[in-house]
Amino acid sequence: MKKITIDPVTRLEGHGKIDIFLDEQGRVANCYFLVPELRGFEKFCEGRPVEELPRILTRICGVCPEAHHMASAKACDAVYHVEIPSTAKKLRELLYSIFFVADHTVHFYALGGPDFVVGPDAPAAERNILGVIRKVGLEAGKKVIHTRSMAHEILTILGGKAIHPVTALPGGMAKGITEEERIKIEGYAKEMVEFGKFTLKVVDDVVLANKAYLDLILSDTYAHKTHSMGTVDKKNNVNFYDGQIRVVDTNGKELLRFEAKDYLNHLAEHVEPWTYLKFPYLKKIGWKGFVDGPDSGVYKATPLSRLNAADGMATPLAQAEYERFYKTLGGKPVQATLATHWARVIELLYAAERALELSQDPEITGRNYRVIPTATPDEGVGCVEAPRGTLYHHYVTDEKGIVKKVNLIVGTTNNHAAISMSIKKAAQGLIKRGTTITEGILNQIEMAFRAYDPCLACATHSLPGEMPLQVRILSPQGEVLDQIERF
Amino acid sequence: MSEQKEKILVLGLGNPILSDDGVGIYAVREASSLFAHPDVEYQESSLAGFGFLDTISGFQKVIIADSVNWQKNPPGTISTLKISDLESNPYLRNFHNLSLAGTLTLADQMGIPRPEEIVIFAVEVGDCSTFSERCTPSVEASIPKVAQMIIEQVKSWLKTGVGAASGEEGSR
Numbered sequence: 001m002k003k004i005t006i007d008p009v010t011r012l013e014g015h016g017k018i019d020i021f022l023d024e025q026g027r028v029a030n031c032y033f034l035v036p037e038l039r040g041f042e043k044f045c046e047g048r049p050v051e052e053l054p055r056i057l058t059r060i061c062g063v064c065p066e067a068h069h070m071a072s073a074k075a076c077d078a079v080y081h082v083e084i085p086s087t088a089k090k091l092r093e094l095l096y097s098i099f100f101v102a103d104h105t106v107h108f109y110a111l112g113g114p115d116f117v118v119g120p121d122a123p124a125a126e127r128n129i130l131g132v133i134r135k136v137g138l139e140a141g142k143k144v145i146h147t148r149s150m151a152h153e154i155l156t157i158l159g160g161k162a163i164h165p166v167t168a169l170p171g172g173m174a175k176g177i178t179e180e181e182r183i184k185i186e187g188y189a190k191e192m193v194e195f196g197k198f199t200l201k202v203v204d205d206v207v208l209a210n211k212a213y214l215d216l217i218l219s220d221t222y223a224h225k226t227h228s229m230g231t232v233d234k235k236n237n238v239n240f241y242d243g244q245i246r247v248v249d250t251n252g253k254e255l256l257r258f259e260a261k262d263y264l265n266h267l268a269e270h271v272e273p274w275t276y277l278k279f280p281y282l283k284k285i286g287w288k289g290f291v292d293g294p295d296s297g298v299y300k301a302t303p304l305s306r307l308n309a310a311d312g313m314a315t316p317l318a319q320a321e322y323e324r325f326y327k328t329l330g331g332k333p334v335q336a337t338l339a340t341h342w343a344r345v346i347e348l349l350y351a352a353e354r355a356l357e358l359s360q361d362p363e364i365t366g367r368n369y370r371v372i373p374t375a376t377p378d379e380g381v382g383c384v385e386a387p388r389g390t391l392y393h394h395y396v397t398d399e400k401g402i403v404k405k406v407n408l409i410v411g412t413t414n415n416h417a418a419i420s421m422s423i424k425k426a427a428q429g430l431i432k433r434g435t436t437i438t439e440g441i442l443n444q445i446e447m448a449f450r451a452y453d454p455c456l457a458c459a460t461h462s463l464p465g466e467m468p469l470q471v472r473i474l475s476p477q478g479e480v481l482d483q484i485e486r487f
Numbered sequence: 488m489s490e491q492k493e494k495i496l497v498l499g500l501g502n503p504i505l506s507d508d509g510v511g512i513y514a515v516r517e518a519s520s521l522f523a524h525p526d527v528e529y530q531e532s533s534l535a536g537f538g539f540l541d542t543i544s545g546f547q548k549v550i551i552a553d554s555v556n557w558q559k560n561p562p563g564t565i566s567t568l569k570i571s572d573l574e575s576n577p578y579l580r581n582f583h584n585l586s587l588a589g590t591l592t593l594a595d596q597m598g599i600p601r602p603e604e605i606v607i608f609a610v611e612v613g614d615c616s617t618f619s620e621r622c623t624p625s626v627e628a629s630i631p632k633v634a635q636m637i638i639e640q641v642k643s644w645l646k647t648g649v650g651a652a653s654g655e656e657g658s659r
Contacts, residue, residue: 044504044618059504059533130593138596145540145597152541162542163532 018423018449018471022481026433029476031424033416033449034275045406050079050377050397051170053406057393058164060410063455065164066099066155067386067411068393070241073168075393078261078380079401080170080373087366088172093241094185094358095158095165096384100240100351101192102151103387104303104344107453108199109144112341115447116207120216121440136202147195150188157181172370182365189356193317196349200321203345208328217338218329221429222448224292225250225335226418227282227299230306231385237314238306238350240385246309247282250294252333256284260383263392267409270417279417280409290421298421301389301414302452303343308333313346315353321346337422340451344387377401386411388455412454422448437482442471494649495524496546496602497637499531500539500553506619507562507612507626511552514608514633522638526649540590540599548644549602550637554626555609562613563625565633570605606640608633 023029045053054072058065070092077084084092107113110129114122118131126134133141152162159165160175167174177185207213216222227250231243245263247256258266269278270287281287281297288296299305313319325346326332329339358364377400382393388411396405412419426448430441473482499515502508512531519529532542543549555566570591594601610633613623621627 038505038616038618040618056504059502065533128589130589130596133593133596141593141597145593145599148541149544162530 028428071382071393074382076170079377081375082373084172088369097351097355104348176369186359192352196352222337228305228308229301230309236311238310261381298417304340318350389414494526494547506614508615510610514552517634518637549605551607554612560611563629564611568607
């Protein structure tokens with residue numbers, strides 16, 4: 001077999017490698033997505049007071065510290081059997097909604113967007129945020145930076161610290177907000193709603209108005225029929241902070257609905273010899289290999305899956321956009337991986353609208369934001385929707401609250417099997433016998449990967465940055481035929 | 488000073504729970520315990536990309552302490568870099584696909600106030616794949632050296648007119 005390696009996958013956090021093996025005829029035989037192993041996470045956590053984890057585990061990832069902070073605090077609430085006050089819950093959800101606005105903004109404009117806004121075949125040097133701004137206009141760039149900067153300011157108020165939030169504690173929040181702060185947040189949230197609407201217009205004008213792009217999104221090369229996972233509220237609307245986990249099948253029918261604490265009853269992890277990273281799947285169906293369809297246990301947990309797994313959005317503008325999304329793309333569920341980008345922007349608008357609602361909630365400035373836990377700690381699961389998928393933190397402690405065991409399923413890990421399958425399918429669609437492998441082709445393979453916004457940093461528990469991903473093409477004998485390294 | 492940002496930012500980058508990856512953060516913590524000045528702010532960050540732009544925006548001069556994984560020098564080797572050194576250096580270019588130099592270009596295009604000068608102290612790492620709040624011995628030995636280099640750089644900037652008041656040794 002011949003082998004192609006994509007290393008690094010650009011515009012993604014963390015580091016890893018895609019190896020593409022060709023058969024004797026020059027067709028794609030197999031693809032492997034590999035990430036380096038990090039050691040000692042369990043040992044690092046064991047023996048610490050559990051209340052330290054919400055602060056320390058924000059360091060797992062340089063991209064979504066807020067997601068780990070929230071999941072960890074919720075797991076601590078569960079460990080201590082404490083119900084947090086309504087104000088605390090609203091403050092957490094407000095913080096989390098603002099984080100979603102900021103995170104989804106970066107993905108659309110800096111990571112995923114360049115493929116559509118600048119074009120999948122554009123030179124790599126232009127496929128970045130600077131290229132996007134050149135295309136969409138300087139004003140758009142200013143809006144992006146302004147939105148980020150507003151989010152940074154609000155997260156500093158709510159999280160207690162500029163970068164790594166520290167305010168969520170077992171039992172609630174360490175601090176509340178003043179009326180003056182609330183007014184500031186409300187003003188910013190209003191601007192964020194406008195920014196969400198603006199970004200959807202960019203999707204309309206640049207992506208949907210271009211038939212070639214719409215065809216690309218809907219092409220079979222980028223489609224997988226898998227089950228969809230997401231957190232929903234009581235009305236089956238998408239919720240990022242709290243609710244029940246719902247899984248719908250490949251036809252959009254409810255397959256599972258469960259409390260986060262029962263996740264081990266519904267999810268299991270498959271292990272492959274070529275990677276230490278695990279492949280979660282639905283226990284009810286079982287692991288049937290890297291295959292899609294209704295009989296496979298493979299599921300996805302992405303912005304697209306969250307929309308598929310829900311019946312709607314809880315805010316009016318996002319709901320209208322949700323309806324237009326399914327109408328445009330041919331009904332539920334949508335299985336086009338590249339439509340995840342559009343779904344992400346709908347979530348951005350929802351997060352902004354939700355932040356605005358919460359900022360106007362009379363309880364948000366309440367002073368009752370913490371209950372001191374009194375029960376004996378033992379075990380708990382905390383779960384939120386991270387931007388990249390459902391995030392589970394599961395802690396077991398002794399009776400003094402000292403950590404004995406930690407298990408995490410991070411957003412990207414949910415999608416590990418689907419990502420591997422998407423890369424393979426895109427590679428098979430794009431590389432045929434005799435194909436000259438160009439930078440553009442490798443980028444289109446990467447696009448299948450990038451739609452998931454994979455955070456390898458999270459998946460490997462490592463800091464992103466200096467060692468991105470590599471793509472290599474290998475012969476059946478393992479000889480490297482081509483290699484692309486982009487940074 | 489309550490409303491206005493200090494003029495010099497000393498920023499430790501890295502992951503303080505991943506062995507040598509945290510070296511920049513440890514060096515900045517040490518420097519901040521040895522030298523304080525009203526015009527100097529110490530921060531640490533494990534954030535990539537835009538988070539970095541949010542952090543440095545508004546400061547006049549910035550010192551960054553970070554780890555590098557060039558694998559060309561023994562662990563613990565300290566290099567001093569300027570922004571101009573980064574353009575051609577792939578290993579420092581992936582701030583969420585926004586290189587440090589690219590981040591500054593973006594800031595210029597958007598009219599965001601950006602530092603006029605950035606100095607980077609980079610420490611070659613050994614192990615960045617084991618969870619630990621301590622560096623490996625050879626990298627750990629570089630921490631006081633980097634802290635001293637930070638303080639010298641800060642003092643030299645203060646002398647040439649950034650800030651007015653005098654510093655206090657060991658005041659924290």
